[in-house]
Amino acid sequence: MSSISTQPPSGFRDFLNVEAARRFRLKSLIAKTYQSFGFQPIETSALENLNILVGTGGGEENEKLIFKVLKRGEKLKESLTKPNVQENDLTDFGMRFDLTLPLSRVVANARNEISFPWKVFQMGPVWRAERAQKGRFREFTQCDVDIIGSSHRSAEMEVIQAVTHAISGLHGVAGAGSKDFELRMNDRRILSGLAEQAGLKDKSAASFAILLDKKDKVSAEELEAELKTLVSSSGKLDLALKALSGELTLKDAKSFAEEAASHLSLLIGELELMNLPISRVVFDPSLARGLGYYTGTIYELRHASAGYSIGGGGRYDQLIGRFSKQTYPAVGFSIGFDRLLLLLEETEKASASGDESTIFFPVMDEKLRMAVLDLAKSVRQSGRAIDVYPEEAKLKTQLKFAEDKGYRWIVIAGETEFQNKKFNLKDFKNRSEVCFDLQGILNHLK
Numbered sequence: 001m002s003s004i005s006t007q008p009p010s011g012f013r014d015f016l017n018v019e020a021a022r023r024f025r026l027k028s029l030i031a032k033t034y035q036s037f038g039f040q041p042i043e044t045s046a047l048e049n050l051n052i053l054v055g056t057g058g059g060e061e062n063e064k065l066i067f068k069v070l071k072r073g074e075k076l077k078e079s080l081t082k083p084n085v086q087e088n089d090l091t092d093f094g095m096r097f098d099l100t101l102p103l104s105r106v107v108a109n110a111r112n113e114i115s116f117p118w119k120v121f122q123m124g125p126v127w128r129a130e131r132a133q134k135g136r137f138r139e140f141t142q143c144d145v146d147i148i149g150s151s152h153r154s155a156e157m158e159v160i161q162a163v164t165h166a167i168s169g170l171h172g173v174a175g176a177g178s179k180d181f182e183l184r185m186n187d188r189r190i191l192s193g194l195a196e197q198a199g200l201k202d203k204s205a206a207s208f209a210i211l212l213d214k215k216d217k218v219s220a221e222e223l224e225a226e227l228k229t230l231v232s233s234s235g236k237l238d239l240a241l242k243a244l245s246g247e248l249t250l251k252d253a254k255s256f257a258e259e260a261a262s263h264l265s266l267l268i269g270e271l272e273l274m275n276l277p278i279s280r281v282v283f284d285p286s287l288a289r290g291l292g293y294y295t296g297t298i299y300e301l302r303h304a305s306a307g308y309s310i311g312g313g314g315r316y317d318q319l320i321g322r323f324s325k326q327t328y329p330a331v332g333f334s335i336g337f338d339r340l341l342l343l344l345e346e347t348e349k350a351s352a353s354g355d356e357s358t359i360f361f362p363v364m365d366e367k368l369r370m371a372v373l374d375l376a377k378s379v380r381q382s383g384r385a386i387d388v389y390p391e392e393a394k395l396k397t398q399l400k401f402a403e404d405k406g407y408r409w410i411v412i413a414g415e416t417e418f419q420n421k422k423f424n425l426k427d428f429k430n431r432s433e434v435c436f437d438l439q440g441i442l443n444h445l446k
Contacts, residue, residue: 009138010132010138011130011132011136011137011138011139012137012138012139013137013139017405018405018406023337023341025357026170026337026340026341027123027141027143027337029166029169029170030123030143030166030169030170030335030337031121031123031143032169033162033165033166033169034121034143034145034162034166035121036165037119037145037158037161037162037165038119039119039120039121039145039162040119040120040121041120041121041122041123042103042106042120042121042122043122043124044096044099044102044103044105044106044122044124045096045102046095046096046124046125046127047069047093047094047095047096048093048094048095048096048101048102048105049092049093049094050066050068050088050091050092050093050094052101052102052105052323053066053094053096053097053101054066054094065097065128065129065130066094066095066097066128066129067094067095067127067128067129067138068087068091068093068094069091069092069093069094069095070090070091071090071091071092075092076090095126095127096126096127097126097127097128098126098142098334099122099124099126099142099144099334100144100146100293100316100319100332100334101319103120103122103144103146103148103332104316104319104320104322104323104330105323107148107320107323107324107328107330108320108323108324109323111324111326111328114148116148116149116150116328117147117148117149117150117155118146118147118148118149119145119146119147119158120145120146120148121143121144121145121146121162122144123141123142123143123144123337124141124142125139125140125141126139126140126141126142127139128140134342137338140336140337140338140339141337141338142334142335142336142337143166143334143335143337144313144332144333144334144335145159145162145163145332145333145334146159146330146331146332146333147159147330147331147332148320148328148329148330149328149329149330150329150331151317151329153263153266153267153270153297155329155331156267156297156315156331157267157270157271157274159313159331159332159333160183160271160276160299160333161274161276162333163301163311163313163333163335164181164183164276164277164278164301165276165277166335167181167277167278167301167310167311167335167340168277168278170340170344180279180303180304180305181278181279181301181302181303181304181310182278182279182280182281182282182301182302182303182304183271183276183278183280183281183282183299183300183301184282184283184284184287184299184300184301184302185264185267185268185281185282185283185284185287185297185298185299186264186283186284186285186286186287186288186297186298186299187257187260187261187263187264187296187297187298188260188290188294188295188296188297188298188314189257189259189260189295189296190253190257190260190261190264190285191208191209191212191288192205192257193253193256193257193260194208194239194240194243194248194256194257194285195208195209196256197239197240197256198231198237198239198240199231200230200231204230206291207230208227208230208240209288209291210288210291211223211226211227211230212243212244212286212287212288213288213289213291215244215286216307216308220244220245223244224241224244227240227241227244239252239256242285243285243286244286245286246284246285246286247285248285249283250264250265250268250283253285260296263296263297264283264297267297268281268282268283278301279304284300287299287300289312289314290312290313290314290316293314293316293319294314294315294316295315295316295317295318296314296315296317297314297315297331298312298313298314298315299312299313299314299333300312301335303343305343306339306343308339309336309339310335310336310339310340310343311333311334311335311336311340312333312334313331313332313333313334314331314332315329315330315331316330316331316332317329317330356408356409356429357384357385358384358385358386358387358405358407358409359379359384359385359386359387359407359409359410359411359445360386360387360388360389360402360405360407360409360410360411361375361376361386361387361388361389361410361411361413362389362395362398362399362402362410362412363388363389363392363398364395364412364413364414364415365414365415366392368413368414368415368418371413371418372388372413373388375411375413375423375438376388378438379411379438379441379442382442384445387402387405387407389401402428403428407428408427408428408429409425409426409427409428409445410425410426410428411423411424411425411426411441412424412425412426421437421438422435422436422437422440423435423436423437423438423441425441425444
């Protein structure tokens with residue numbers, strides 16, 4: 001009998017101990033920042049009805065990557081008996097491929113219970129059945145902020161503020177300096193205007209946007225050749241080529257998309273005045289994303305050392321109306337959590353750092369276990385995480401356990417220490433040791 005592989009499926013991962021703790025800590029920091037801007041948490045279902053995921057704005061590329069779920073029991077048996085059975089006859093649910101569609105469905109479903117404008121954030125896994133590679137997984141985490149019910153540009157400013165400050169909040173904890181990030185901005189209406197200027201309509205206009213989206217994956221020569229093939233002889237290439245090269249300015253864009261260009265010019269100016277904790281905010285005429293969602297402003301967060309985006313978002317004013325008779329203006333921004341962690345690991349190897357928050361208590365003698373647990377309880381009440389070794393073992397074994405876990409602080413509490421009410425605090429990082437009473441330990445660790 002062949003052995004069963006215990007590896008997770010391709011594109012999926014397990015996270016143990018230090019890595020899982022680090023992911024939890026960074027998610028908590030992001031959530032805390034989002035909450036500091038007044039965003040409230042929500043959770044949405046991992047599974048959606050297929051008619052929510054297909055043909056309602058996810059875009060053809062995302063729809064091709066849906067993890068579909070087989071019907072169950074009698075429904076599956078009944079479907080299998082049909083002549084010329086197709087895939088869609090056998091499936092009824094799908095795993096969510098982002099957090100925006102589930103949010104839009106929730107708004108349509110619970111609109112009478114919601115007070116608008118609705119400021120929410122959600123963090124959770126999404127699934128896409130794509131080829132696994134560096135920076136791309138089949139299961140990954142997104143950290144979204146959204147404002148539903150406001151068409152004002154201040155809503156765009158606020159989600160951008162929340163995300164950039166969340167990234168900044170990770171600096172010094174585990175990652176690259178936030179000042180190395182830049183925010184690239186464009187507007188779908190500018191892209192539509194460019195396509196119109198080039199004589200492109202309908203599917204050809206969509207192909208033009210997709211072509212712009214490929215600019216980081218193929219050479220400039222290839223892109224220009226594809227563009228010339230796409231644009232008819234009667235079309236104008238000059239503006240499209242300027243957009244492709246990044247040379248198109250907002251002043252140029254005002255000649256064919258005045259409202260969008262003026263809006264974007266004001267927004268970029270106001271963001272610059274806010275002194276965001278990133279390197280710069282720039283107009284990128286070649287930025288094209290969310291072709292199935294976005295109706296106005298779009299943006300993308302990039303880092304100088306990475307060839308991929310760390311997050312992105314935009315305004316999606318028509319999406320909720322696909323599930324409801326009533327439309328709601330909406331804008332959002334999403335951090336790609338796993339890509340962010342990949343960047344942090346590459347820039348500062350932060351994953352190698354130990355756990356400097358948890359305090360470890362070895363048990364020197366089993367007769368002292370209850371006393372150690374009581375001491376640990378007192379320290380835990382101060383807000384610190386405490387780990388007490390759970391079984392009888394030599395001190396050498398317990399200290400090796402603490403070192404393997406990456407703990408920095410060790411409290412040595414033997415019979416003499418309890419008698420004197422003074423305990424030795426070992427610092428594994430600096431290889432030092434000091435003696436304090438309980439309050440002295442708490443003060444030192446502050």
